[in-house]
Structure formats: C-alpha cells, structure tokens
Amino acid sequence: MDNLNPTQNSLVSVHNLTFSRGEKKIFDDISLEFERGKITAIMGPSGTGKTTLLKIIGGQLCPEKGYVTVNGRNVHHLKRDELYTLRKRMGMLFQSGALLTDMTVFDNVAYPVREHTHLPESMVRSLVLMKLEAVGLRGARDLMPNELSGGMARRVALARAIALDPMMIMYDEPFTGQDPISMGALVHLIKSLNTTLGLTSIIVSHDVQETAAIADYIYVLAGGKVVGQGTPQEIQQSSSEWVQQFMNGTADGPVHFHYPAKEYMDDLLHSEKSFKPLFTRQRPPSDRNTKRKRYS
Amino acid sequence: MEFFRCLGAGTRASFTKLGRASFFLISILAGISSVLVRPRLLLKQLHSVGVLSFLIITISGLFVGMVLGLQGYYILSRFGAEETLGVMVAASLVRELGPVVAALLFAGRAGSALTAEIGLMKATEQLSGMEMMAIDPIKRIISPRFLAGFLSMPLLAALFSAVGIIGGQIVGSGLLGVDDGAYWSQMRANLDFQDDIINGVIKSIVFGFVTSWIALFEGYDAIPTAEGVSRATTRTVVNSAFSILGLDFILTALMFGDN
Numbered sequence: 001m002d003n004l005n006p007t008q009n010s011l012v013s014v015h016n017l018t019f020s021r022g023e024k025k026i027f028d029d030i031s032l033e034f035e036r037g038k039i040t041a042i043m044g045p046s047g048t049g050k051t052t053l054l055k056i057i058g059g060q061l062c063p064e065k066g067y068v069t070v071n072g073r074n075v076h077h078l079k080r081d082e083l084y085t086l087r088k089r090m091g092m093l094f095q096s097g098a099l100l101t102d103m104t105v106f107d108n109v110a111y112p113v114r115e116h117t118h119l120p121e122s123m124v125r126s127l128v129l130m131k132l133e134a135v136g137l138r139g140a141r142d143l144m145p146n147e148l149s150g151g152m153a154r155r156v157a158l159a160r161a162i163a164l165d166p167m168m169i170m171y172d173e174p175f176t177g178q179d180p181i182s183m184g185a186l187v188h189l190i191k192s193l194n195t196t197l198g199l200t201s202i203i204v205s206h207d208v209q210e211t212a213a214i215a216d217y218i219y220v221l222a223g224g225k226v227v228g229q230g231t232p233q234e235i236q237q238s239s240s241e242w243v244q245q246f247m248n249g250t251a252d253g254p255v256h257f258h259y260p261a262k263e264y265m266d267d268l269l270h271s272e273k274s275f276k277p278l279f280t281r282q283r284p285p286s287d288r289n290t291k292r293k294r295y296s
Numbered sequence: 297m298e299f300f301r302c303l304g305a306g307t308r309a310s311f312t313k314l315g316r317a318s319f320f321l322i323s324i325l326a327g328i329s330s331v332l333v334r335p336r337l338l339l340k341q342l343h344s345v346g347v348l349s350f351l352i353i354t355i356s357g358l359f360v361g362m363v364l365g366l367q368g369y370y371i372l373s374r375f376g377a378e379e380t381l382g383v384m385v386a387a388s389l390v391r392e393l394g395p396v397v398a399a400l401l402f403a404g405r406a407g408s409a410l411t412a413e414i415g416l417m418k419a420t421e422q423l424s425g426m427e428m429m430a431i432d433p434i435k436r437i438i439s440p441r442f443l444a445g446f447l448s449m450p451l452l453a454a455l456f457s458a459v460g461i462i463g464g465q466i467v468g469s470g471l472l473g474v475d476d477g478a479y480w481s482q483m484r485a486n487l488d489f490q491d492d493i494i495n496g497v498i499k500s501i502v503f504g505f506v507t508s509w510i511a512l513f514e515g516y517d518a519i520p521t522a523e524g525v526s527r528a529t530t531r532t533v534v535n536s537a538f539s540i541l542g543l544d545f546i547l548t549a550l551m552f553g554d555n
Binding site: 055058060084085087088090091092094095096098099100101111112115116157160164 | 420421422424425426427428429430431432436
C-alpha cells in the first residue's frame with residue numbers, strides 16, 4: 001500500500017480550490033492531499049482560513065472553483081441525504097467543543113448514536129462508556145458541559161466524534177488555550193486514536209511543536225497559497241522564508257508585524273488636521289483663536 | 297443621490313431577509329413531521345415555552361381584568377348599565393386584549409428566550425456541530441420549538457382571557473357591588489361563540505405562528521457574536537410587537553369590519 005501513488009491512496013483530496021469572503025481571497029487555487037491512516041496537519045498564521053478549509057471539506061461551505069473529494073466522492077455534488085450519510089463517517093472536533101449544553105456528558109456522547117442507530121439502551125451505554133474510557137473521562141459522565149474545563153470539554157467532544165466509528169476526524173485548533181498537561185494529553189490521545197482506530201486525521205493548528213511531533217505530513221498555508229509542504233523534518237529544513245518565519249515564530253518577515261498603513265511619520269504629523277474642522281465647527285468664532293493656539 | 301442609494305440598498309436588504317425567512321419557514325414546516333415521531337422533544341419545549349409562561353400570563357391577565365372592571369364600571373354606571381360590565385370585560389378580553397396582550401407578553405418572555413438560545417447555539421458552534429454529526433438542526437432544534445410556540449399561544453391567550461374575566465368579576469361584583477348573577481348571565485347572553493370566541497382564538501393562532509417564526513428566524517440568522525445575539529433578541533421583541541399589532545388591525549378589519 002505504501003508505494004502507491006499518493007493521489008490514489010488519499011482519503012480526502014482538494015483540487016484547485018478557490019474561495020473568497022467578500023473581496024478577500026481566502027484560498028487561491030490550492031491543492032492538498034490527505035492520505036489514509038495518516039495525520040496530516042494544516043498550519044499557518046491566524047486568519048488564513050484554516051477552519052474555513054475544514055468547513056469546505058465537511059460540505060458546510062461551497063468552493064467557488066475547484067472541488068473536494070472525500071473517499072472518492074465529490075462532496076459538493078452530493079444530494080443532501082448522501083452528504084449526511086457521508087458525514088456520519090466524518091468526525092469533527094470544533095475548537096469550542098460544541099457540546100450541547102443542555103445534556104450531560106453521557107448524553108452528549110450518546111446523542112449521535114441514538115440519532116443514527118436503533119441500538120438498545122444497554123448497548124448504547126456500553127458503547128458510550130467505551131468511548132469515554134478511551135478519552136479518560138468515564139468518571140465524568142454525569143457532569144454537565146458547563147462543569148468541565150476546556151481540555152475536558154474537548155476530550156468529551158472527541159469521544160462524541162468517534163462515537164460512530166468514523167473513517168476520519170478533522171481537528172479544529174485542538175491545542176489552542178490548553179494548559180501543558182491537557183495539551184500533552186490531547187497530543188497523546190490524537191496520536192493513539194489514529195493508530196488504534198486506523199483513522200485518517202486532519203489537524204488544523206498553529207501550535208508548531210505539538211503538531212510537528214505527531215503529524216506525518218504538514219502543509220503550511222499563508223496568503224491563500226500553500227507556501228510549504230512535506231514531512232515535519234522537511235518543513236523544519238525548508239528554505240522558504242514564509243515557512244521559516246512561521247516555524248521559528250519571528251515577529252517580522254514575509255508576514256508583516258504591521259497591518260498595512262500609510263507612512264508612520266505622515267500619519268502622526270497629519271493627525272492634527274483631522275481634528276481642526278471639528279473644533280472650528282463647534283467653537284464660536286471668538287473662541288477659535290485661543291483654542292487653535294493651544295493645539296498648534 | 298446618496299439618499300436613493302441607501303433607500304435602494306435598505307429595501308433590497310429587507311427583501312433578501314424576507315426571502316431567507318420564507319425559506320426558513322418552509323424548512324421548519326417540512327421538519328414538523330419528524331417532531332411528531334419524537335414527542336419527547338416537543339414536550340420539553342412545550343414546558344419551557346408554554347408552561348413557564350403561565351405565571352406572567354396569569355398575573356398580567358388578572359390585573360388587566362381588574363383594571364377593565366374598574367374603568368368599565370365608572371363609565372357604565374354613568375348610564376346606569378353596570379349590569380353589562382360582564383359583557384364589556386369579556387368581549388374586550390376575548391376579542392382583543394387576550395390575544396394581543398398575551399402575544400406581546402409571549403414575545404417578551406418566550407420569544408426573546410428562543411432567539412437568545414438559538415443565537416448562542418449558533419455562536420458556540422452547536423448548530424454546525426450537529427450538522428457535522430449528520431443531524432439536521434432544523435428538525436431537532438428549530439421545528440420542536442416552533443410547534444411548541446404555535447400550540448401554546450392560543451392556550452396562553454385563553455388563560456389570559458379567563459383569568460381576566462375573573463379579575464373583572466372580583467373588582468366588579470366583589471368591590472363595586474355589581475350583581476354577580478348579572479355579571480355572568482349578561483356575559484353568556486351577549487357573547488357569541490362563533491363571532492367572539494372563535495375569532496379571538498384565530499387571532500392568537502396567527503400571533504403564535506408569527507411570533508415563533510420571528511423569534512426562531514432572528515436567532516438562526518443572528519451574527520454569531522455577543523453583540524449580534526443581543527441585537528437579534530431586540531429585533532425579535534420589536535418586530536414581534538409590530539407584527540402583532542399590525543396583524544391585529546388587519547384581522548379585526550376582516551373579522552368585525554362588516555358589523
């Protein structure tokens with residue numbers, strides 16, 4: 001299997017994708033491949049549309065140009081119920097966890113099982129307890145989502161995402177805002193789920209160290225383009241300035257520290273002008289001269 | 297020129313929104329069949345939308361009825377017609393105040409809660425999460441709430457009118473000395489089931505439909521931020537109030553116009 005052409009062995013393929021929000025081009029003709037049974041990471045600075053990419057793969061957003069196939073099927077040409085059938089086999093872990101706040105942890109994990117299968121309650125119970133055991137939260141089954149810490153909520157959401165034994169999981173920023181302990185737990189969990197369940201994992205993240213430690217392949221996105229790709233070792237040694245800036249966390253480089261603006265000196269010296277009309281309009285004429293002296 | 301551009305953009309935006317709202321309504325109605333298969337979803341919503349509104353409806357109804365009794369007595373007694381107080385209180389409640397005031401209270405109590413709930417579910421990605429679990433949020437979340445609002449509104453309006461009539465009786469015959477028998481018998485003799493009661497029920501059904509639709513749509517269409525949800529909640533109350541009062545005029549003209 002390993003020596004197959006990657007395009008034939010990939011579960012998800014993105015072909016020549018273009019997508020814009022308003023005027024801004026989020027993706028400009030990008031192509032990505034996600035191999036079966038591997039952990040593929042998509043990395044890049046905030047605001048490069050990494051989450052948008054997951055929503056496009058999941059069929060929640062439609063691309064302008066290009067197409068996405070999952071398991072050989074074009075996601076955006078499927079009928080509604082075909083798309084839903086496909087989604088049953090795609091798990092997604094949202095950044096916020098997206099747990100239903102009016103149900104206990106147990107019911108949250110049981111929810112997709114109860115909705116999509118007609119298993120007897122005793123079987124649902126065993127299934128849910130097995131999934132919760134896998135994420136180490138069997139003891140927390142009776143808690144409500146608002147009683148969980150951020151890391152625990154994400155693990156519950158992970159248990160829910162694997163409840164229907166999907167073929168792939170998409171992780172949206174799984175490490176953001178986690179303390180080192182839960183971060184370590186999540187890194188370990190994602191890796192072990194991937195190997196034990198034979199899942200295909202797509203991780204969207206900007207946490208360089210954690211992601212590079214578990215990913216088999218990394219794409220670096222910036223400015224709507226793929227600026228670098230390869231195994232973590234290849235990425236570390238990449239000669240691209242974009243990739244180097246991102247991996248080393250340098251403040252200024254191809255991605256500028258400053259948001260586009262006019263010349264700093266111009267901006268500072270001309271700021272006074274914009275105030276003047278305001279004062280001349282509001283003050284009575286006699287008052288104007290004294291006021292202007294003070295400000296000039 | 298700028299004025300016309302704004303006018304055009306505004307009109308276009310409101311018609312686009314109306315279009316989205318109509319498609320939304322169609323998908324809600326299509327989802328109702330799946331609610332009937334799962335009555336537990338509906339019961340839970342009937343509790344939070346309907347049963348929890350009991351208190352505000354009962355207390356408001358009681359006070360509105362008492363005020364009607366008081367005001368009606370002062371005017372009617374000038375003409376020596378205190379005995380018809382029952383008719384006056386009951387007719388104004390059943391025809392107008394019951395459906396309208398109950399619907400306004402319902403929009404403030406239950407409608408705003410629905411919008412905030414749906415808006416926050418959207419903001420916390422619960423709705424997208426359900427979609428990614430291949431569960432249609434319209435069928436599981438929106439339609440049960442719509443049906444619950446639609447069903448509870450006529451019942452709440454009826455409760456409002458009934459409690460109001462008792463309030464009028466407490467003030468009228470209890471405090472002001474209108475004959476108790478006259479209060480009830482005049483009411484029964486002069487109120488028509490078809491013209492008064494059924495028409496009032498039709499009004500409250502229409503208001504329930506519109507209020508639930510507005511509340512759910514505003515929540516579903518809200519910008520998923522704290523400010524967006526708060527604006528959507530405000531819009532629910534304001535738009536519901538406008539629609540209730542506007543529709544009340546139209547319905548009244550259609551129902552009682554030829555009398």
